[in-house]
């Protein structure tokens with residue numbers, strides 16, 4: 357689980373770190389669904405979030421995929 361690996365984005369490009377240009381990332385996924393978010397009108401956030409953490413500098417690249 358969570359072996360560093362290259363990340364291909366939906367439009368076909370390889371993700372490279374904004375800071376150090378590394379192309380190996382650990383990936384994490386979170387479910388953001390909560391009734392509280394809907395109650396406060398934030399259901400635009402009601403989807404999965406995917407984070408890729410640079411294995412070199414630990415910068416987090418956050419996506420809604």
Ligand SMILES: [Zn+2]
Nearest residue numbers: 373376410413
């Ligand atoms: Zn980096």
